[in-house]
Every structure is written in C-alpha cells, then in structure tokens.
Amino acid sequence: MGDRKKIAIIVAGGSGTRMQSAVPKQFLDLAGKPVLHHTIAAFVQAYPDMEIVLVLPEMHFSHAESILQAFDTLPAVTMVRGGETRFHSVKNGLDTVSGDAVVFVHDGVRPLVSATLIHTCYEAALSHGSAIPVIDMKDSIREISGEKNMAVDRDRYKIIQTPQTFLSELILPAFALPYDPLFTDEATVVERLGQPVHLVAGEESNIKITKPLDLTVAAALLFKSVFYYFII
Numbered sequence: 543m544g545d546r547k548k549i550a551i552i553v554a555g556g557s558g559t560r561m562q563s564a565v566p567k568q569f570l571d572l573a574g575k576p577v578l579h580h581t582i583a584a585f586v587q588a589y590p591d592m593e594i595v596l597v598l599p600e601m602h603f604s605h606a607e608s609i610l611q612a613f614d615t616l617p618a619v620t621m622v623r624g625g626e627t628r629f630h631s632v633k634n635g636l637d638t639v640s641g642d643a644v645v646f647v648h649d650g651v652r653p654l655v656s657a658t659l660i661h662t663c664y665e666a667a668l669s670h671g672s673a674i675p676v677i678d679m680k681d682s683i684r685e686i687s688g689e690k691n692m693a694v695d696r697d698r699y700k701i702i703q704t705p706q707t708f709l710s711e712l713i714l715p716a717f718a719l720p721y722d723p724l725f726t727d728e729a730t731v732v733e734r735l736g737q738p739v740h741l742v743a744g745e746e747s748n749i750k751i752t753k754p755l756d757l758t759v760a761a762a763l764l765f766k767s768v769f770y771y772f773i774i
C-alpha cells in the first residue's frame with residue numbers, strides 16, 4: 543500500500559473529574575512541561591510528516607496555542623472543538639480528515655507513548671486495516687453480578703491502550719454510527735460495523751493519566767528514561 547498521509551487525532555476534550563485538579567490534567571506539569579506537550583512531541587518525533595488534529599474545549603485553545611509556541615519547530619496542528627463525550631470529540635476530529643490516510647486516535651493524557659509503538663501501529667494498520675495496542679492483565683479479576691462475584695480467567699482479557707490506528711476508509715464510516723455509551727474507544731465503534739480489529743503489543747509505560755498517582759508514576763518513568771540516556 544506504500545506510504546500514506548499520517549494524521550494523529552489527539553483528544554484532550556475531557557474535564558478530568560477523576561484527577562480532582564483545578565487545572566485540567568492535560569495541562570498539568572510533567573517533568574517541566576505540560577502533559578499535552580509530551581503527547582504532541584511523541585507524534586511529531588515519530589514521523590516528521592505527521593499532521594496533528596488537537597481536539598479540546600474552545601476555552602482552552604489559547605492555552606494549547608501557548609504549548610505549541612514552546613516547540614523549537616512549530617508543529618502542524620489543527621485545533622478542533624471537543625464534544626460531550628470522548629466519542630463526540632473523536633468524531634469532531636475525524637470531520638477534518640479527507641483523502642486516504644492512516645489515522646491515529648490517541649488520548650492527550652498518554653504522554654509516554656513511544657515512537658516505536660507509533661511506528662508499529664502505522665505498519666500494522668497498513669497491513670491489517672487497524673492496530674489496537676494491548677497489554678496483559680497483571681492482577682486477578684472477578685466478575686460482579688448483583689450480590690455475587692466469581693473469578694474469571696484473566697488470560698481471556700487484555701487492557702486496551704491508544705493510539706488506536708486505522709485506515710481512514712475503515713474509521714470514517716464507523717463514526718457515522720449513532721452514539722452508544724458502550725463506545726469507550728474506537729475499536730468498539732469499528733467492530734460495531736462488523737469489522738474485526740487487529741491487536742498489537744502495547745507498552746506498560748504507555749499509561750493514561752487518570753488519577754493523581756498516575757502523574758507521579760509518569761514523572762518517575764520519564765526520569766528513568768532520561769537517566770538511562772545519560773549513562774548509556
């Protein structure tokens with residue numbers, strides 16, 4: 543299929559209720575830079591021809607603009623208004639996509655995604671139409687049913703990450719479907735159209751900053767990678 547246009551839809555339209563911070567978590571400081579800076583940098587560093595569509599509430603456009611101005615080279619970014627749910631935010635981002643492209647949909651609050659994972663997703667999407675990063679479960683899990691609970695086989699389950707990556711001809715028709723609260727990620731929407739999705743190995747370090755502890759963990763992981771860079 544050869545080389546394709548690459549578009550990263552970075553969703554940062556949430557309010558971060560679980561983070562319980564006055565500043566939305568996508569703007570919190572992580573090792574001296576806003577979380578969103580790290581996320582955008584990961585995509586522009588992975589592919590120099592990456593086009594970024596940044597989805598966030600209109601009242602945060604000027605804040606995002608100041609984050610972009612801090613880059614040594616201004617990245618190619620289109621800003622788009624966020625929606626009521628993550629699904630609606632992704633849909634608004636997809637409305638800007640035209641022509642054949644590989645579309646990455648990524649949480650703005652997963653700042654530690656590596657260039658290797660972005661490359662893996664691109665190649666797998668070209669070969670299989672989609673690429674959904676997953677990791678194994680580490681804990682035992684139980685299914686709750688009313689007052690009862692029972693153990694389930696964790697090997698039958700995977701933890702899902704982003705960037706969820708698709709050929710544009712697969713994801714665009716899927717997002718014409720009406721909203722369903724079960725649409726917590728893009729794979730679920732594409733699957734509803736009857737299309738199976740292709741899984742790839744995600745990364746333990748590709749955490750989603752959801753609660754305060756996640757920010758501490760992310761800072762430690764960043765510190766560790768910088769430390770290794772200097773001693774090797």
Ligand SMILES: Nc1ccn([C@@H]2O[C@H](COP(=O)(O)OP(=O)(O)OP(=O)(O)O)[C@@H](O)[C@H]2O)c(=O)n1
Pocket residue numbers: 553554555556557558559560561568597624625626627628629631632649650651652750751752
């Ligand atoms: N209406 C929404 C809701 C979420 N997101 C984005 O989707 C990603 C994953 O969502 P989540 O971690 O749940 O973020 P929030 O919705 O901000 O957090 P919470 O659920 O705790 O309120 C985040 O980058 C968030 O900004 C979005 O773009 N638009």
Ligand SMILES: C[C@](O)(CO)[C@H](O)COP(=O)(O)O
Pocket residue numbers: 628649702703704726727728750
């Ligand atoms: C897309 C996602 O990050 C995959 O794990 C996740 O589903 C987002 O869910 P949230 O409820 O919006 O945090």
